[in-house]
Amino acid sequence: AQKITQTQPGMFVQEKEAVTLDCTYDTSDPSYGLFWYKQPSSGEMIFLIYQGSYDQQNATEGRYSLNFQKARKSANLVISASQLGDSAMYFCAMKGGYNKLIFGAGTRLAVHP
Amino acid sequence: SAVISQKPSRDICQRGTSLTIQCQVDSQVTMMFWYRQQPGQSLTLIATANQGSEATYESGFVIDKFPISRPNLTFSTLTVSNLSPEDSSIYLCSVYRQGTGEKLFFGSGTQLSVL
Numbered sequence: 001a002q003k004i005t006q007t008q009p010g011m012f013v014q015e016k017e018a019v020t021l022d023c024t025y026d027t028s029d030p031s032y033g034l035f036w037y038k039q040p041s042s043g044e045m046i047f048l049i050y051q052g053s054y055d056q057q058n059a060t061e062g063r064y065s066l067n068f069q070k071a072r073k074s075a076n077l078v079i080s081a082s083q084l085g086d087s088a089m090y091f092c093a094m095k096g097g098y099n100k101l102i103f104g105a106g107t108r109l110a111v112h113p
Numbered sequence: 114s115a116v117i118s119q120k121p122s123r124d125i126c127q128r129g130t131s132l133t134i135q136c137q138v139d140s141q142v143t144m145m146f147w148y149r150q151q152p153g154q155s156l157t158l159i160a161t162a163n164q165g166s167e168a169t170y171e172s173g174f175v176i177d178k179f180p181i182s183r184p185n186l187t188f189s190t191l192t193v194s195n196l197s198p199e200d201s202s203i204y205l206c207s208v209y210r211q212g213t214g215e216k217l218f219f220g221s222g223t224q225l226s227v228l
Contacts (some may be wrong), residue, residue: 032214035217043203043221043222043224044219044221044222045156045205045207045219047216047217047218048214050214050215052215062175091155091156095215095217098144098160098161098169099144099209100146100161101146101156101158101207101217102146102158103155103156103157104155105154108157110192
């Protein structure tokens with residue numbers, strides 16, 4: 001069975017500093033995809049970044065990068081130069097069979113001025 | 114413009130009634146996914162809706178409680194039946210959109226409160 005684990009219920013970061021949100025996964029499928037979504041207080045789900053299991057390089061999207069360590073089955077999200085608007089819930093997710101996304105429990109990030 | 118138009122955005126319903134949620138996509142898609150997000154929790158997949166066939170439900174979700182329609186490639190509805198306070202959640206539809214790679218788009222969600 002596939003599983004996503006986010007062990008940090010909450011994180012704090014000072015504005016302009018970098019922060020890493022942890023995500024580990026478990027799957028027996030050789031081909032899979034890993035995602036990060038942001039959910040602000042408005043409730044919308046905002047796609048941030050995607051990493052395929054066969055991608056050689058870590059994915060980057062602007063201030064977001066995914067630290068993909070396949071052997072350790074981890075896919076941590078790194079947010080550089082945090083902004084107040086980054087305060088939100090962050091969900092790690094994995095795509096497995098039938099294109100279904102399985103989500104982790106989430107990490108609530110608070111950015112302090 | 115929005116990829117998915119989901120409505121209603123919120124509703125307050127009485128116990129024992131039903132609520133039907135609609136999702137309209139701006140392009141044809143093969144699969145639509147319905148998720149539930151209980152208060153303070155993560156997203157849980159309810160079912161996958163394919164056009165022209167019965168929806169596929171995840172463990173713990175049944176068609177009698179969550180009937181789904183998928184009449185065409187751009188539209189789907191999810192009904193939450195025989196409501197109880199435990200059904201109070203956010204319900205979201207989502208799709209993969211052609212030409213956008215692996216990105217799963219979400220509707221804006223329906224906030225359901227059951228009294």
